[in-house]
Amino acid sequence: MQYLAEALENNKSLLRLSLLYTPIGERGLEYLANALKINKTLKELELSHNGLGGGGGQHIGNILRYNNTLMELSSTNNPIHPDGVKYIADGLAVNNTLVTLHLGYNGIDCQGVICLVKALEKNHTLTTLIIPGTGIDADGAQYVADALQNNNTLTMLNLSSNPIRNQGVQYLAKALEKNTTLTTLYIIAISMSVEGVNALTSGLRNNRGLKILNLEKSGMETDGVQYLCNALQYNHTLTTLNIGVNRFGPDPMQNLANALIYNKTLTTISLVLNWIDPTGAEYLAKALETNSTLTTLILTLNAIGVEGAKHIANALVHNKSLTTLDLASNKIETEGTRYIANALLNNKTLKTLSFGNNDIGLEGAKCLVNALLSNETLAMLKFSEKDASADGSQYLEDMSLYFTANVTWSK
Numbered sequence: 523m524q525y526l527a528e529a530l531e532n533n534k535s536l537l538r539l540s541l542l543y544t545p546i547g548e549r550g551l552e553y554l555a556n557a558l559k560i561n562k563t564l565k566e567l568e569l570s571h572n573g574l575g576g577g578g579g580q581h582i583g584n585i586l587r588y589n590n591t592l593m594e595l596s597s598t599n600n601p602i603h604p605d606g607v608k609y610i611a612d613g614l615a616v617n618n619t620l621v622t623l624h625l626g627y628n629g630i631d632c633q634g635v636i637c638l639v640k641a642l643e644k645n646h647t648l649t650t651l652i653i654p655g656t657g658i659d660a661d662g663a664q665y666v667a668d669a670l671q672n673n674n675t676l677t678m679l680n681l682s683s684n685p686i687r688n689q690g691v692q693y694l695a696k697a698l699e700k701n702t703t704l705t706t707l708y709i710i711a712i713s714m715s716v717e718g719v720n721a722l723t724s725g726l727r728n729n730r731g732l733k734i735l736n737l738e739k740s741g742m743e744t745d746g747v748q749y750l751c752n753a754l755q756y757n758h759t760l761t762t763l764n765i766g767v768n769r770f771g772p773d774p775m776q777n778l779a780n781a782l783i784y785n786k787t788l789t790t791i792s793l794v795l796n797w798i799d800p801t802g803a804e805y806l807a808k809a810l811e812t813n814s815t816l817t818t819l820i821l822t823l824n825a826i827g828v829e830g831a832k833h834i835a836n837a838l839v840h841n842k843s844l845t846t847l848d849l850a851s852n853k854i855e856t857e858g859t860r861y862i863a864n865a866l867l868n869n870k871t872l873k874t875l876s877f878g879n880n881d882i883g884l885e886g887a888k889c890l891v892n893a894l895l896s897n898e899t900l901a902m903l904k905f906s907e908k909d910a911s912a913d914g915s916q917y918l919e920d921m922s923l924y925f926t927a928n929v930t931w932s933k
Contacts, residue, residue, distance in 0.1 A: 579606020
């Protein structure tokens, strides 16, 4: 590290440096911190998985204090703990160039959050704060929420994989009612239940700034989806919603579909692994026939089956806005593929279709090829290597020379 640091002192062109999984230790980081007092060109620094402890936090703090060109800093999976975060926060308080700070999985807990929040009171340039898996509980979430009510620069916040639970979500919801600058919020896997979802949706009704909300693994269940659907009727700013991996099943799908009919701002929704069956797909399809704003629908790892594919296909004939559709791993099989292929003969807007792991076979592959020979709009068709039979895969590969869509294969 000493030689690299010396090179950085004189380098005038390097913009990004990644030391991911490099065991530089605290001594190596000290060399780097000293070099960055002199270097005036580096913009991004990746320090994750480096074996840094509390002393490493002190050196990172010095980087933030003395370097005035770095814009993005990531230091994840280093046991910095609260003592080290205090130094980082002190540096952040006087820094006026950093816009993105990623401190995930560092064990900073509530005491570390308090230090960061105090730094945000003085810092007016940081726009993205990513602190997942750091041991923040409801009390820590309260400090963050209080900061959001007064902070006018932060636009992206990631608190995923922290046990803030329902109480912590209630604090955040209150903050969302007043905050108008935060546009992106990730709260994945935060040990929330339906009660927390209800509190959050209350905040969404009055919020006028949030555009992207990720609630994967949030435990919302059927009632939680109902609360969210009600909020979507009043919220006119949210454009991207991820409620995947909640396993709420088909019961709330009618309410969600109704919300999509009336909502005029949502452009992307992810419903991955929610046990959606053919009936749920039918509700969604009816919404797609009238919805004119949704451009991306992700239904990976559900069970819409052949009948569900039929309903979605009918919607594709009428829908004029959807450009990306992910139907991977939905048990669509050959017959369901035929429905989708027929829809592609008439649809002129879809650009990306993910269709992996649906056991389409050779006949399904032929149906898709016939459709793609006529369809000139679809630009990307994604498959899994396990999806079609060997003959079907080869047939698609051979025929891809004759249509415009780019066929990609994933493992």
